[in-house]
Amino acid sequence: MKQEPRAEGWVRELAEHKAKEINMALALSPSAAVGALWLLLRMAYTDDELNSIYDRNRGRCFYCDMALSFQNYGVVGRRAAWEVDHFIPIASGGAHQPYNWVAACVGCNTEKADLLPWEFAPSRFRRGDRDPDDYI
Numbered sequence: 786m787k788q789e790p791r792a793e794g795w796v797r798e799l800a801e802h803k804a805k806e807i808n809m810a811l812a813l814s815p816s817a818a819v820g821a822l823w824l825l826l827r828m829a830y831t832d833d834e835l836n837s838i839y840d841r842n843r844g845r846c847f848y849c850d851m852a853l854s855f856q857n858y859g860v861v862g863r864r865a866a867w868e869v870d871h872f873i874p875i876a877s878g879g880a881h882q883p884y885n886w887v888a889a890c891v892g893c894n895t896e897k898a899d900l901l902p903w904e905f906a907p908s909r910f911r912r913g914d915r916d917p918d919d920y921i
Contacts, residue, residue: 809899813876830869838869838886842921847872847887848897848906866891872917874899879915887917 830838835858844853846867854865870889873879876899889897902910902917910920 806899809876834883834886835869837883838888839867842888845888846890846893847917847920848889848893851890853888853890861891868894870894870897872902873915874901877901885917 835855839853839855839858844855845851846853847870852865853867854863857863857866859868860866867888867890869886870893871879871881872885872887875881879885897905903912903914
């Protein structure tokens with residue numbers, strides 16, 4: 786009997802995080818779940834996009850201002866690891882476009898999940914403000 790290789794902890798954590806996102810979208814509507822699944826499959830950003838997202842906030846987490854490590858993009862569990870967050874979540878009508886992308890440490894991105902910015906950090910973000918450039 787062939788034994789399946791065990792997934793590294795960060796792979797399992799990433800898969801669980803993405804499964805939560807899809808389940809939350811499914812709770813909203815089937816079309817939101819399809820959108821979340823499409824994003825999961827399309828999440829490969831180009832090098833130019835990643836450079837732009839990282840540089841936009843000077844290599845710091847958009848939410849907590851922690852210094853990020855460019856080479857640790859998407860490497861959950863590594864020091865200063867980061868991910869691309871949708872400032873306005875896709876599940877709330879946000880676009881999968883560069884103007885809606887911000888660099889976020891894994892902790893902030895996980896905690897924010899599908900919250901709107903003013904739900905995640907009400908003292909920092911104005912209700913209804915959908916432009917991340919207003920906070921850079």
